[in-house]
Amino acid sequence: MAYSELIKNFENIREYMREFYVYGFKSRNEYTGKSARSYDDERRRMESWLGEHMSFVRGSEGKNVFISIDSRIVTHNPLYKALKSKSFTDKDITLHFILFDILCSPDISLCLSEIMERADAYLSGFDEPMLFDESTLRKKLKEYTELGIIKAQKSGRKMLYRRSEHEMPDDINDVLHYFSEAMPVGVIGSYLLDKQKEHNDFFGFKHHYITSAIDSNVLAMLFSAMQKKSIITVTNHSRHFDRDTRLRLIPLRIFISTQNGRQHLLAYDAEYNRIKSFRVDYLSDIEIKESTPRFDELRAELDSMQSKIWGVTANRDKYGRDHTEYVEFTVHIDEDEAHIIRRLEREKRIGHIDKIDDNTYRFHAEVYDTSELVPWIRTFICRITDLDFSNKELEKRFKDDIEEMYRIYGIGEVSE
Amino acid sequence: MIFNEIYSVYYNAVARILDKLTDNNSADKDLAKIVEENAFGESVLTILPSLKNQKWQLVRQDMTTPIRHKPTMPMTEIQRQWLKAISLDPRIKLFRVELEGLDDVIPLFTEADYCVYDKYDDGDPYEDERYIDHFRTILTAMRQGHNLKIEINNRYGERVYIRCIPERLEYSAKDDKFRLVTSGCGFVRAVNLARIQKCKVYYGDDVIASGKYETEEENVTLEIRDERNTLERCLMHFAHLKKRVERSDDGRYLLHMSFDKGDTSEMVIRVLSFGPTVEVIAPESFKSLIKNKLIDQKSCELL
Numbered sequence: 001m002a003y004s005e006l007i008k009n010f011e012n013i014r015e016y017m018r019e020f021y022v023y024g025f026k027s028r029n030e031y032t033g034k035s036a037r038s039y040d041d042e043r044r045r046m047e048s049w050l051g052e053h054m055s056f057v058r059g060s061e062g063k064n065v066f067i068s069i070d071s072r073i074v075t076h077n078p079l080y081k082a083l084k085s086k087s088f089t090d091k092d093i094t095l096h097f098i099l100f101d102i103l104c105s106p107d108i109s110l111c112l113s114e115i116m117e118r119a120d121a122y123l124s125g126f127d128e129p130m131l132f133d134e135s136t137l138r139k140k141l142k143e144y145t146e147l148g149i150i151k152a153q154k155s156g157r158k159m160l161y162r163r164s165e166h167e168m169p170d171d172i173n174d175v176l177h178y179f180s181e182a183m184p185v186g187v188i189g190s191y192l193l194d195k196q197k198e199h200n201d202f203f204g205f206k207h208h209y210i211t212s213a214i215d216s217n218v219l220a221m222l223f224s225a226m227q228k229k230s231i232i233t234v235t236n237h238s239r240h241f242d243r244d245t246r247l248r249l250i251p252l253r254i255f256i257s258t259q260n261g262r263q264h265l266l267a268y269d270a271e272y273n274r275i276k277s278f279r280v281d282y283l284s285d286i287e288i289k290e291s292t293p294r295f296d297e298l299r300a301e302l303d304s305m306q307s308k309i310w311g312v313t314a315n316r317d318k319y320g321r322d323h324t325e326y327v328e329f330t331v332h333i334d335e336d337e338a339h340i341i342r343r344l345e346r347e348k349r350i351g352h353i354d355k356i357d358d359n360t361y362r363f364h365a366e367v368y369d370t371s372e373l374v375p376w377i378r379t380f381i382c383r384i385t386d387l388d389f390s391n392k393e394l395e396k397r398f399k400d401d402i403e404e405m406y407r408i409y410g411i412g413e414v415s416e
Numbered sequence: 417m418i419f420n421e422i423y424s425v426y427y428n429a430v431a432r433i434l435d436k437l438t439d440n441n442s443a444d445k446d447l448a449k450i451v452e453e454n455a456f457g458e459s460v461l462t463i464l465p466s467l468k469n470q471k472w473q474l475v476r477q478d479m480t481t482p483i484r485h486k487p488t489m490p491m492t493e494i495q496r497q498w499l500k501a502i503s504l505d506p507r508i509k510l511f512r513v514e515l516e517g518l519d520d521v522i523p524l525f526t527e528a529d530y531c532v533y534d535k536y537d538d539g540d541p542y543e544d545e546r547y548i549d550h551f552r553t554i555l556t557a558m559r560q561g562h563n564l565k566i567e568i569n570n571r572y573g574e575r576v577y578i579r580c581i582p583e584r585l586e587y588s589a590k591d592d593k594f595r596l597v598t599s600g601c602g603f604v605r606a607v608n609l610a611r612i613q614k615c616k617v618y619y620g621d622d623v624i625a626s627g628k629y630e631t632e633e634e635n636v637t638l639e640i641r642d643e644r645n646t647l648e649r650c651l652m653h654f655a656h657l658k659k660r661v662e663r664s665d666d667g668r669y670l671l672h673m674s675f676d677k678g679d680t681s682e683m684v685i686r687v688l689s690f691g692p693t694v695e696v697i698a699p700e701s702f703k704s705l706i707k708n709k710l711i712d713q714k715s716c717e718l719l
Contacts, residue, residue, distance in 0.1 A: 005456050006426065010419045022651050025661040025669070048457040057660065070658040072586075072676070081425070081456070088421035090466070094473045096427065097434060097483055104485045122482040126473045147422070148493030164490040166517060169499075174555060175511045179502045182587060184530055188498040191423040192491070194454075202558045204586040204597060209656050220418050220494065223525040254530040258589040260653045299528070311533065332716060346536040375689035382712035399719050402710075404692035409707045411714055 003041055005048050006087035010217060011284055016042045017067070017082060017214050018281065020054075024066025027059065049081045071208040075201050077181060079213035080190045094130055095140055098122045103150070106165040111158045112138060168192055177201045181208065184256065185223065187216045209261025212280075221286040222251050222265055229295035230288050237282040247271075247278075250292055252302045254280070255312045264312040268298045273318035275302055307350055310365070311372035328364040329377055330356065330386035340383070347376065360385070370394050381405075418494060429454040429463055431487040434474060438486055442479070497524035506542045510551045532589065539592025540610045550615040551585070554596055558582050563600075563618035568611045578604050579618055581627050585609075600627025605678070632677040637697040638687065640669040646693040653686070670697065684709065 007013060016039075019026060031039045043065055047054050050067060057064045069078060102110070102118045110118070116137055123129035141161050144150035153160050173196055180189030181203070193199070212219070225232045232251055235244050249267040252275065256263050263280040275298065305314050308324055315323040333340045341361060344353050351365025367373060370391045377384070381402070389395035405411075421427060432450045436442045444464070451460045467475040475481050491499075501523040502508055503515040541547050557564045564582050567575060580598035586606070587594050594609040601624070640650050647669055651661065659673035675683055684705045687694060696703040 005458050005462065006424070022648070022655055023661060025663045048459075051457050055660070057662070059662070066660065068658050068660060070674075071656040075584075083419055084423055084425045084428075085456070086419050086421040086424050088424070088426070090471045090473075092421060093427065093430065096422065097430065097474050097487055100487060100489055101483045101485055104488075123473050125476050125482055126470050127477070128470070130473050147420070148496070149422075149490045166491045166496055167488070168491055168495075169513070169515055169517070172511075172513055172515070175502070175508070175513055175515075178507075178511075178587070179505070182507070182589065183498075183502055183505065184525060185418070185498060188418060188495055188524075189502075191418075192495055192499075194423070194425075194428050195489070200559060202555060202584055204584040206586050206588040206595075207590040207656060208588075209652075211652070211655055217417055217419050220524065223529055224417065226529050227522055227524070253528070254525075256530055256532045257534050258532055259534045260649065261655055262652060306531070309533070342538070346538040348537075349533060374691075378689045378691055379685040381685075381688050382709040383716060384713060384718050385716045387718060401691040402713065403719060405710055406714060408692055408695050409703070409710055411707065411710045 003044065004087060005045055006085050007045065008087045010083070010086075012038075013042050013045065013082065014214050014284075017046065017079065018211065020046060020065055021067040021069075021079070021211060024068070025059075025064055027062040027064050029062065045085070046082075049085060050078055053078050069210065071210050072204060072206050075177070075181075075204060076190065076193075077186065077210040077213050079210050080180075080187045082214060083187050083216060084191075084194070091130060091132065091136065092140075094123075095119070095132060095137070099140070099144075099150075100163065103161065103163040106151075106163050109153070109155075109160040109162040111160055112141070115141075115161065168195060173200065174202070178203050181205050184212075184254065185216050185220050187213060188220075207258060209258070211261050212256075212263050215263060215280050215283075218280055218283050218286060219254065219263065221288065222254060222280070222283075225251050225286070225288045226253075226295075228288065228291050230291045232289060233287045234283050235285045236278055237284070239282065248289075249278075250295060250298055252295075252299050257311075266302055266312065266314065268294070274316065275305065275314050277312040277314065305368075308366055308368050310349060310367050310369065310376075313369035313372055315368040322368070324366045324368055325370045326364070326388075326390040327351070327367055327370050327373055327377075328362060328386075328388040329380070329384055330360060330362045331380050331383045332385050333359050333361060333383065335359075340380075362386075374398060422489065422492070425455040426459065426463060429459065430467070430472070430474065431489075433463075433467070434481055434483045435486045437475065437479065437481040438483060493521075494524065496521045501525050509543055510548055512548070512552065535590055535592045540594055547610065550609060550612045551594070553615045553617060554582050554585060554609075557617045558584070560617065563624050564596075564598075565614075565616045565618045566596075566607065566612055567614040568607055569613060570611075575613070576604075578607075579624060580604065581624055598627075600624035605631075633674045634677040634680060634683075634699075634702065635672065635674045636683070636687075636699065636702050638671045638673075639695045639697050640671055641693040641695075642667075642669060643693050646690060650690055650694055653690075680705070 028039055053067050053069050055066055055068050098119050102115055119132055141150055145152045149164050151162050151164050176189045176193045180186040180193060233246060233248050236247050237244050249269055251265055251267045253266045254263055255266055264277045265280055266275060266277050269276050305316060344363060348363060351363055354362045356362055370389050371394060387395060429451050432454055433447050447464055448460055451463050466472045496518060499515055500518045500521040503518060504523055504526060563579055565579050567577050570576050578601045580601035583597045583599050585594050586597050595606045596609060597606050598604060640647050654673055657673045657675050659671060662670040687696060696706050
């Protein structure tokens with residue numbers, strides 16, 4: 001098949017985009033799961049979509065392609081472009097514009113044969129006019145009815161079609177500019193912005209993770225399932241075992257990180273009778289199944305667990321018993337370091353801070369997984385005076401790591 | 417679900433071409449420009465030929481179109497659901513807009529459906545009327561191209577008066593705060609919106625006509641040891657920065673990245689959070705900051 005900028009299936013390119021954006025050190029021959037042709041086509045597509053954001057480095061193993069974007073400089077997520085690349089047929093695009101020109105106002109209601117007749121008139125001026133049969137037109141109208149842009153209404157024995165009356169509200173450019181970057185599934189806001197003529201944009205974003213854009217379709221499906229309180233079946237890719245598993249889950253909540261850009265689904269897995277977390281970027285092929293009466297009860301259970309979740313790990317067994325650990329660390333603060341106390345207060349997600357004396361503060365918490373706190377505790381390196389984990393193995397590792405850092409950076413016993 | 421051709425850049429570009437053609441005939445170069453501005457790098461090789469050779473029967477040979485009205489499309493149901501979802505977010509109050517006609521719409525998500533679990537706890541007061549007024553005033557000044565007069569309390573609690581060119585409103589999801597990025601007022605480059613006490617559009621004659629907003633970049637090279645999944649964690653953590661990853665022949669990974677020098681303290685603790693599996697290679701000045709932290713830690717006698 002001839003190369004095209006457009007694609008039929010987004011899944012095929014999702015992994016390439018993540019590889020090029022997050023990693024970007026692999027050469028062509030390392031993409032072993034795909035054919036060389038597939039690699040070349042996907043790379044060329046991304047060059048076409050992302051232009052100046054694509055870069056190349058020639059290494060010993062060949063040319064490495066990567067995407068480099070300072071998300072503080074760009075005002076709109078460039079990765080949204082990938083979601084605007086769906087392929088279509090010549091008939092699709094022709095019919096789309098003719099249909100909405102025929103149904104140019106919500107006041108015009110026409111039956112199938114009337115629309116066909118008028119469409120033929122539009123095409124009569126062409127050398128070899130396209131022919132639309134009834135089935136093609138009916139299929140397109142059904143598709144657009146499901147999308148909500150066409151309304152179908154029975155009138156006697158006839159089905160009448162009209163354009164939906166839901167036009168985009170005026171004066172929401174600022175709203176769209178901001179929320180298309182700041183809210184989940186922001187690409188939908190970007191779709192709306194594309195229809196606007198004026199694009200004055202006054203917003204910028206710091207600490208802005210744009211990778212989640214490529215998971216927008218999955219996320220939208222998960223939200224939709226949650227609104228319907230439905231069960232889903234989904235394919236979960238295990239990176240560790242490089243294996244796909246089909247799961248049946250009740251999705252309960254999306255956990256979004258502002259500090260690493262990852263998104264997790266917290267869902268009930270009936271096979272293990274537990275609430276577990278799943279990386280959204282490893283999920284695909286979601287099918288929304290029947291609704292479940294257990295949704296509210298399970299979400300309430302997740303609510304009750306969140307006071308012990310630091311990151312995304314929950315550890316309540318099938319008998320309802322929590323398996324928690326205790327974490328405590330103490331920091332020393334100088335007279336002019338009140339900002340450290342503010343840091344502790346605003347950055348702690350759970351747990352408590354006790355003032356021991358004017359210069360000493362202690363954080364303590366009961367958590368499902370101590371290892372999730374370790375990176376945060378390390379940010380207080382230079383002032384940690386005491387540490388007490390109930391998970392002694394982790395406590396030892398934490399201390400060993402600090403010892404190793406002393407060694408790496410040459411912090412000697414005496415001279416320093 | 418949301419990957420559909422009706423949202424594609426091709427449909428958007430064709431809509432704009434037809435919009436132009438319903439007004440009058442347009443030169444080829446105008447149409448090519450529309451494609452360049454609205455579609456992808458190579459789209460010009462497909463869109464215009466497909467219209468001209470009547471593969472897509474929307475433009476006749478004489479470059480007229482049978483389309484009579486400017487192309488428009490109503491909102492899809494999922495677009496309405498997304499708008500409904502943002503209408504429920506407290507930050508919508510900042511924009512003082514009424515998103516009407518959504519009463520019958522089920523939101524795509526509500527705040528019960530997602531949790532931003534690691535944002536800081538002292539976010540901005542989005543429902544505070546004075547804060548909203550300041551936000552609106554800043555937007556007005558930017559839209560009208562005027563200077564701003566601001567009174568702020570600095571970090572020492574002192575009142576500071578500045579006049580500046582408002583460049584943009586910068587939001588950090590991690591801090592859950594807006595900052596006003598400014599130029600033309602010397603030492604003040606950014607102001608936390610929540611610190612602003614008073615804010616007015618300046619309509620006077622003594623206008624600051626132009627200012628430069630320049631950030632000083634710091635370049636850092638880190639060596640990543642791929643243990644405990646550090647490679648993935650680290651590359652994702654720093655994914656929002658301009659970066660390049662290099663794998664050396666001996667299996668080491670070098671991450672070269674650049675950031676705003678004003679964020680150095682934050683970057684130091686972010687690097688520290690990875691422990692010994694991420695080591696600063698360069699520059700020496702950044703490495704020294706890490707070393708100083710470790711020296712201080714050593715004096716805490718934790719081990």
